[in-house]
Amino acid sequence: MYSVKHAAAMTGIPPDTLRMWERRYGVVAPVRTEGGYRLYDDAAISRLSAMRALVEAGWPPRLAAEQVRSGTTAGPLASPPTGDEVPVAVDDPAGDVAVLVAMATDFDAHALETVLAEMFERDDFEHVVDTWLMPALISLGSAWHRGKVTVAGEHFVSAAVQRRLAAAYDAAPTNPDGPRVVVGLARGSRHELGVLAFAVALRRAGLAVLYVGSDLPAETWVVTATDQRPAAVVVGVPSSDDVPAVRDTVAALIAARPDLKVFVGGGHQSRVGGAALPLGHRLGEAAEEVARVLGVVGQAATA
Known part of the structure; x- marks a missing residue:
């Protein structure tokens, strides 16, 4: 049995990351001493080493953990799975x-x-x-x-x-007379950089944007959509954990306002389903599509 410090030295994984992988992904379940200290056995060391190898090979940590828990990591590593969670390779000769x-x-x-x-x-x-x-x-x-x-x-x-x-x-040009779009995140979701960037693009495309930020419960979305009467809403889905809350939000919005267009964007937009309208993964093209659907033509900003 090995302490956290010893396990970190054996696997090359920092102690904080070991604890995070345990809490978030359940890749190992170390035993505890009477004093509450973690102890890892040889099987746990093997699983942690396999997890590290998959992550370094380009696998998203959640999928790497699923692979390790399934016991199918023996032998040569497979290529990272394709799909929404895997970053697109970028030609980056300058290291930007x-x-x-x-x-x-x-x-x-x-x-x-x-x-x-x-x-x-x-x-x-x-x-x-x-x-x-x-x-x-x-x-x-x-x-x-x-x-x-x-x-x-x-x-x-x-x-x-x-x-x-x-x-x-x-700084983006405003169009108070344009169709109003409410943009934000669902309950429990706080990774707002992507959805904030999209709010900028929508403003530049000639829409009247109301950005409401992160962590909005479904009932708050409904109240906002009822009171403000937007032509559309955009809900971000940046992580897999956000999917259930976004589904609840979309269903609640459509039930309250069947005429409302509900767009979803972000890495896991394709998993929402129902009445949600996926935006794709290109910011400018998605903003132009929202503007087109809402009848704003030729108003995109150039600033």
Whole structure:
């Protein structure tokens, strides 16, 4: 039996990551001493090593844990599964996608703000988000899952990105006479960078956007849709854990307002089903589609 410190040394997995994989994914179930300390046996060490190998091979941690728990990781590693959870490979010869990971370890606020300013000056907002920001955030999240970045480092970078997106939202041209769209996240969902970026794109596409942020219960969505009478709502589905709450929200909205168009976006949008209208995974194209469906033609911003 091995302590957390010993297991970390044997597997190359930081102790905090060991505990997180246990709590979040149930990949191991260490026994406890009378004092409450974790002890890992040889089987647990093997499962942790297999989990690490899969994650380093490009598997999302949740799917890697499912593979390990199924006992099918013996032999050569299979290729990562395809689907919504797997990041698209990015041609990144300049290392731009990895830059946020470096920022999360340096904690240099000035350097981080400079990088964000330079990247967003390279091209249109939508193109930068699609080709750089989202892949870079995926890289940052992967580094955190592997224990290469601390929680504080990930939060440090995410907070700076959120400030940048909020500034872009405030700076985007407004069209108060355009169709109103309410944008936000369902109950329990707090990963709002993607949905905030989409709110910016919708504003730039000529829509009157009401951004309501994260963690809204279904009943709050219904009240907002009833009182504000939007032409559409957009609910983000950034993680698999968000799917049940989004399904409840969509069902409640359609029951209250059958005429309402309910769009869903994010990595797990295809799993919502029902009356939800998936937006796809390209920010600019999705914003243009919402504008087209709501009758806004030729009003996209160029600023």
